Every structure is written in C-alpha cells, then in structure tokens.
Amino acid sequence: RRCEVAVKGLAVDCTATGEPFCVIFWPDLGPGASLQQDAVQLEVVLSGLCGPQSELTFFFEIKHLVQHALDVCFVATGAKIRTAFGDVALWKGVDENQQQSNLETQEDDWTSARRGSLSTSRRPTANTTSKLWIERVSHKKSSITTNSVDVTITLRSEEVAAMSADLYITRFGGEEEQIHHAAQVQCFQDSYFVVRVKLPMARCRYEVRFNTSCHRTPGKLEPHWLKYTIATSEQCQALLSSLEDPLIRKFGYAELSPAMQLHGFVVLAPLTYRIMVGRCHFLVYVDTQKALDRALAISSPADIAGNGVMPKIDAHNNSRGTPLWEEEERAENPSLLATTLFSERLRMEGEFVTKRPVRSPTSSGVGSPRAKRAPSQNKSSTSLSPGMVEELQRHLRKTLEPNSQDSIGGVHIDIVLNNGACIRRLQERTDFPGFFEGFCTFSEVDAGSPVRLQFRTPAVHPAVFAPRLVAEWLVCRSDHFPINF
Numbered sequence: 001r002r003c004e005v006a007v008k009g010l011a012v013d014c015t016a017t018g019e020p021f022c023v024i025f026w027p028d029l030g031p032g033a034s035l036q037q038d039a040v041q042l043e044v045v046l047s048g049l050c051g052p053q054s055e056l057t058f059f060f061e062i063k064h065l066v067q068h069a070l071d072v073c074f075v076a077t078g079a080k081i082r083t084a085f086g087d088v089a090l091w092k093g094v095d096e097n098q099q100q101s102n103l104e105t106q107e108d109d110w111t112s113a114r115r116g117s118l119s120t121s122r123r124p125t126a127n128t129t130s131k132l133w134i135e136r137v138s139h140k141k142s143s144i145t146t147n148s149v150d151v152t153i154t155l156r157s158e159e160v161a162a163m164s165a166d167l168y169i170t171r172f173g174g175e176e177e178q179i180h181h182a183a184q185v186q187c188f189q190d191s192y193f194v195v196r197v198k199l200p201m202a203r204c205r206y207e208v209r210f211n212t213s214c215h216r217t218p219g220k221l222e223p224h225w226l227k228y229t230i231a232t233s234e235q236c237q238a239l240l241s242s243l244e245d246p247l248i249r250k251f252g253y254a255e256l257s258p259a260m261q262l263h264g265f266v267v268l269a270p271l272t273y274r275i276m277v278g279r280c281h282f283l284v285y286v287d288t289q290k291a292l293d294r295a296l297a298i299s300s301p302a303d304i305a306g307n308g309v310m311p312k313i314d315a316h317n318n319s320r321g322t323p324l325w326e327e328e329e330r331a332e333n334p335s336l337l338a339t340t341l342f343s344e345r346l347r348m349e350g351e352f353v354t355k356r357p358v359r360s361p362t363s364s365g366v367g368s369p370r371a372k373r374a375p376s377q378n379k380s381s382t383s384l385s386p387g388m389v390e391e392l393q394r395h396l397r398k399t400l401e402p403n404s405q406d407s408i409g410g411v412h413i414d415i416v417l418n419n420g421a422c423i424r425r426l427q428e429r430t431d432f433p434g435f436f437e438g439f440c441t442f443s444e445v446d447a448g449s450p451v452r453l454q455f456r457t458p459a460v461h462p463a464v465f466a467p468r469l470v471a472e473w474l475v476c477r478s479d480h481f482p483i484n485f
Contacts, residue, residue, distance in 0.1 A: 181252025
C-alpha cells in the first residue's frame, strides 16, 4: 500500500434493471494522472453492507488496453517519416543571390515557352503571388529524370503562406491532363514546404505546378510561375496501365487542405489516399499555439467575447489554449459547475449556479448576455418564439447542467465517416504534446465511403460547431495493388 486515495463521487444503484446491486465510484488519482505509462492498482474496501459480511475487499488494476498498440504504430510511423525525410540533400540550402538569379531567368524562359501553348483562360496573369520568391532546396534544376515512382521536393519561402501542387501529364502536340491526388504539399517549421509526387506510369513526361498565397491574403491561392518537369525512364515502375485504369480512383496521396498549413497541421498517417478495410492508425501533429492564434485571428469579436479564452498576449503561456477557469476558478472553488453550456454558450440567465460570472461587453449588442432577441414580425403557427425556446432550455438546464462538463483542450480533431453519422475524436499524447492519434476500424460496408479529418477550436468558437476540413481519404477493400502504389 502506497497511500489512501480519495473518492470524488459515489453512487449506488439498487434498481432491478441490469445488475441488481451496482456501486459506482470515482477515485481521485491526483492532477495530471495518466494511464499511458504505468497501470494503476487499487484496493477497494466496501463497507456498510447488510448481511453476513459487512465489509468486502476488491483489487483492481486499471491500464490502457490499446496504448501498447498505439506506441508500436507511433514508432513505426516515425521510422517511415525519418526514412522519407532523413536525407540530408532534402534540406541543404543554396546562396540566395544565385538562387534568385536562376529563378528569374527560368521565369522568363517558362513564360515565353508557355505563352503560345496556353489558352487565354489558362494563361498565367500578373498577380501578387506569382512574384513570390521561392527557394529550391532539394532540386536546384527544374528538370528531373528519375527511375522511381516517388519524388520528394523541398522548397522554402518566408513570403508564401500556403501552397498546393498539381501533377499534369504532358503528351506530344501540347495535350495535357491532370492526375488527381498525385501531389501532396505539407508545411514544416522555418517555412519549409515538402512536396511529395507519385508518378503513375513509365516513359512519360510530367509537370508539377504550384499555387501559392501570400500572407496578406492567405486564403486566396493563385498560380505561381515555378514548375518542375519530371521524366520517367523505361526502368521506372508502372503503377497504372493508363489514366483510364480502374485503380486510378484509389491512386495517390491523401487530399490535404492547403488552408491547414496556416493552422500548423501536419498529417503523418495515413499518407496515401486509400484506407484499407480494418483497423487504421491516424497520427496528426498540430502546432496548437499556431492553430489557436490563427483561429483567434479569423474570429469575430462576438465569437471571442465571453468565452473565457486567454487573450492572445497570454496565450503563449499555455500551448493547449486551456480556458482561464481551468486553473484559476476550479482551484479556488471545486464545487462550481464544470460546464458553461447554459451560462455562456446559450447566454442564459437564472437562479442556477454558474461556473463563473459572464464576461461580456457592456453594450447590449451582439455578445451581451442581457441582449434579447426581438420577436419576429412574421410568425407562423409552427415557429417557436424566443420565450418558448428559453422555457425549453430552462427545463433542460435543471437536469443537464449538474451532469455535464466542458471538453478540455483548445484544439479538437475528429475522424468523420458517413457524412457525420460516425465521429471519432483523436486524443493527444501526454508524452509528446501536439501529437494526436487514435485507431479507427472500418468494415466492408464502409468501402467506397470518404473519411474526413476535421478540427474544431471550442475554446475560440464556443457558440458555433464549425469544423474545418484537414484531410480526406477513401475506404477501399483489400484488393491487389502494385508495390509502392
């Protein structure tokens, strides 16, 4: 025995439904307790019983059943990433003056060569993003000849906010066709952009074209003049027989949203567009501070007012963006309710105990808890008046408020299947903050369905369930795929 453990909550169920006698207790394992590393062993003494024995003793061992499997997948994914990005040549830089001179020369050559072959609607126009300077780190020349189906290109630019890439196959006579999901771009620290390209056929000529956005308008992607020309030799593996091959629907990398580069997201697993039926491991790295700063930057004052989020100037002290009351008011008064659903998110008033006083602007405009909705002028017989909604919320509040609690963490990441019918939230690792992972099992019924990765910032947007798309995959059956497909 090491120490006595306090009990936060205790309930005894003596109903005839289910187990006739059930004791539910909540042990207080202390702040920061986690089952991720070591199991917890408890000796439970149940006293006050009526019968031959007035006291019973039980022994429990509580441990994370799937943590070992998660650790194995976490290490395996790290080994794959290290193999893919561990080459020193991918991260070597060059002289900026010489690089700028080479890029300007190739920009003029590319513009003159493409002027005659592009139609008016597709001809690159002079815009802000086309002049953004991009340093070519891994491949100094714009022409590449390879025997491999996988090509990794590293770029660097402090002027580019977000970037996307498209792969085109070019044929004789100027014909070209885009290959979907064949190029993937992710942004790393120090403004490095890693471009992964998968080439489907041998003895072909491809072009990698980029779309970029500047920091002034980060959400607007426009074509950039930089491009790479890739030629595959006869020794290159053929993943598809042609672009009409049925496997092309499952070909390529996961579809990533370029806007997620602004929020500090890096998808680590799975990287391919297809997800096989069975158990799948998802791993995402999130720069939580960058994600919260971006969410605060694009939020309206009405969304931020009264939600208890730390101001931007203080947010750097808490990487998870935990609301202020988590460490202040809960420590001062543990009896306060653990939810702000009714007191702040629904902006209700009443005699019930609230978690903390509502902080809001003094004016009676949007965001004020005392602001009343004006009654609608055109009411139908089936519409609900504001008074009816408030009455319904008041009745629900009596039962739900004492039995609810707010989710912790500033960033929530969800796996969404069947258009939201099934949602599974990824959990953040305690030993590696910022890494969110989890298992999802897909059946044969899910084959052909898209899987989406979405994220939310409930600490910044408490009143609106507004998930944002991060990535998308396709569930596939265990068919025969070529190697490196």
